[in-house]
Amino acid sequence: MKKYAIFLGCTVPVRSTCYEQSFREVVKDFGIELIDIPQFSCCGYPSRSVSRLNAVALSARNLAIAQQNGITDIITLCNACTENMTQANHLFHGESETKNKLNAILADLGYSYDGSIKVRHAVRFMYEDIGLEKIKTRIKNPLTALKIAAYPGCHYTKPSEIYEGFDDPERPHTLNDLVKATGASLAKYETACCGGGTLGAKEDTALKMGLATLKSMKADQADAIVLICPFCDVMFEQNQKKIEKTFGEEFNLPILYYPQLLGLAMGLPHELLGLTINRIKLDSVMEKISKAGKE
Amino acid sequence: MKEKICSDQLDPNFKYEVMREPGGEKLFHCFSCDTCTLSCPVRACEDEYNPRTIIRLILLGAKKEVLSSPLIWLCAGCFLCLERCPQDVGVTDLMDALKNMASREGYVPKSMKAQIDLLHKHGRLLEIGDFENKKRTKQDLPLITESIEDIQRIIKLTGASDYLPNETE
Numbered sequence: 001m002k003k004y005a006i007f008l009g010c011t012v013p014v015r016s017t018c019y020e021q022s023f024r025e026v027v028k029d030f031g032i033e034l035i036d037i038p039q040f041s042c043c044g045y046p047s048r049s050v051s052r053l054n055a056v057a058l059s060a061r062n063l064a065i066a067q068q069n070g071i072t073d074i075i076t077l078c079n080a081c082t083e084n085m086t087q088a089n090h091l092f093h094g095e096s097e098t099k100n101k102l103n104a105i106l107a108d109l110g111y112s113y114d115g116s117i118k119v120r121h122a123v124r125f126m127y128e129d130i131g132l133e134k135i136k137t138r139i140k141n142p143l144t145a146l147k148i149a150a151y152p153g154c155h156y157t158k159p160s161e162i163y164e165g166f167d168d169p170e171r172p173h174t175l176n177d178l179v180k181a182t183g184a185s186l187a188k189y190e191t192a193c194c195g196g197g198t199l200g201a202k203e204d205t206a207l208k209m210g211l212a213t214l215k216s217m218k219a220d221q222a223d224a225i226v227l228i229c230p231f232c233d234v235m236f237e238q239n240q241k242k243i244e245k246t247f248g249e250e251f252n253l254p255i256l257y258y259p260q261l262l263g264l265a266m267g268l269p270h271e272l273l274g275l276t277i278n279r280i281k282l283d284s285v286m287e288k289i290s291k292a293g294k295e
Numbered sequence: 296m297k298e299k300i301c302s303d304q305l306d307p308n309f310k311y312e313v314m315r316e317p318g319g320e321k322l323f324h325c326f327s328c329d330t331c332t333l334s335c336p337v338r339a340c341e342d343e344y345n346p347r348t349i350i351r352l353i354l355l356g357a358k359k360e361v362l363s364s365p366l367i368w369l370c371a372g373c374f375l376c377l378e379r380c381p382q383d384v385g386v387t388d389l390m391d392a393l394k395n396m397a398s399r400e401g402y403v404p405k406s407m408k409a410q411i412d413l414l415h416k417h418g419r420l421l422e423i424g425d426f427e428n429k430k431r432t433k434q435d436l437p438l439i440t441e442s443i444e445d446i447q448r449i450i451k452l453t454g455a456s457d458y459l460p461n462e463t464e
Contacts, residue, residue, distance in 0.1 A: 017430070021434050021436060038442070046414065049407055050398040050407050053454075058446065061446075098317055105452050201365070202341070202369055208340035
C-alpha cells in the first residue's frame with residue numbers, strides 16, 4: 001500500500017500557495033491522502049553551487065525522516081526539489097564515496113536510509129498514479145476556449161538518467177497530455193530554460209532568457225502559461241512586468257499552475273484553487289472560460 | 296577571463312584536481328565538439344559565457360582564470376548540455392564541481408552566502424513565521440514549523456558553514 005508524503009520545499013508554501021492549495025484539493029477529490037511531515041526542510045538544492053555534498057545531505061535527511069514515518073512515495077511540487085531529492089536517492093542505489101559520506105552524516109544525526117522511497121514530481125505522480133483516463137472522466141467543464149503554453153521546466157525531465165525514462169527530455173509530452181485532458185489546446189512555442197537558475201548570478205541575463213520564451217509563447221497567441229515549478233513562476237510571473245519594462249514588450253500572459261487548470265476543468269469551487277493568489281490577474285482567462293460555458 | 300592567458304603561468308595539475316572533484320570526473324571525455332555551447336540557453340543571451348571555452352581553459356591549466364571568473368556562476372543548471380553531450384562529459388555537473396572548487400578558494404558570490412545563511416537560520420530559503428502561517432491558515436493549509444538543529448549540524452559537517460557570511464558582511 002502506497003503512503004504518500006507531500007514535500008513542499010521552500011518557495012511553494014510561501015510564494016506559491018495557490019499551487020499547493022489547488023494540488024491538495026485536486027488530489028483529495030481523487031481520494032488520495034497526502035501526509036504532511038513537519039520536520040521536512042529545504043531539499044538542499046540552493047546549496048549545490050557551493051557544496052554538492054551539502055545539497056544531497058539535506059535531501060538524505062528528508063528521505064530518512066520520511067522512511068521513519070513509513071512513507072513509500074514522496075510527491076514534490078518544485079522541479080528543483082524533485083531533481084535534487086532524486087539525485088540524493090540515486091546515490092543510495094549505488095556505491096560511492098559520496099554515499100559513504102551521506103551515511104556518516106545521517107548516522108551522526110541518528111538517522112538511516114536505505115534508498116527505497118520513490119520520489120516523483122506532483123505532475124508525474126498525477127500522470128502515473130491517477131492517469132489520463134481517470135482524469136478525463138472527471139472533466140465537467142472542458143476548457144476548449146483556452147490555448148495554453150504548457151511549460152514543464154528543465155528539471156522535470158532532466159537529467160533524464162535519474163528519471164527512469166518517464167518522459168522525453170527534449171520533447172516532454174506528459175504535461176501536454178495532461179493539459180489536453182482538460183479540453184484546452186496547446187500553443188506551439190520555442191522552449192528554453194526560464195532563466196531562474198541564473199537570476200541570482202546576473203539578473204539581466206536571466207531576464208533575457210525569460211524574454212525569449214515569453215515572446216515565443218505570445219507569438220502563438222497563448223491565453224495563459226501553465227507551470228509546474230515555483231522557480232519558473234519567479235521568472236514568468238513575478239518577473240514578467242520587469243521583463244516587459246526592460247525590453248519594451250507587452251505580454252500580459254497570466255500563469256496557472258497545472259492543478260489550478262485541472263481544478264477549473266473539474267468544476268471545483270474557485271475558492272479552493274487559490275485563484276486570487278496568482279499575481280497576474282486571471283480575468284481574461286476566466287472571461288474566456290465563462291463565455292464558452294454560455295455558448 | 297578577458298586578460299590574456301600566459302602559458303608560463305599555467306598549472307598542469309589543475310585538470311587532475313578538477314577530475315578528483317565529484318562532478319568533474321569525465322573531463323577527459325571532451326573532444327571539444329561545441330554541442331554544450333550551442334545548446335546553452337545562457338550562451339544564447341550572453342556572448343561571454345561559453346562552456347567549451349571553460350573546458351579548454353581547464354585542460355590548459357588556467358586555474359586562477361577559471362576559478363575566479365564570475366562567468367562560471369552564470370550556468371543556469373538546466374542540464375541541456377549534459378543531455379546532449381555525445382561524450383557524456385556531464386558538463387552541468389562539471390560546472391557545479393568548478394563552483395564548489397571556486398568556493399573553497401574563496402570566490403563565493405554574496406548571493407550564495409546569503410542563501411547558506413538563510414538555510415542555517417531557518418532550514419529553508421524563505422522564512423516561515425507567524426505572518427506566513429496566518430496566511431496559510433486562511434487558505435486552510437497546514438502550519439509549518441522550522442526545524443533547524445539538524446540543518447545546522449549538516450551545514451557544519453559538510454563544510455558549507457565556511458560560506459556563512461562574516462559578521463561584517
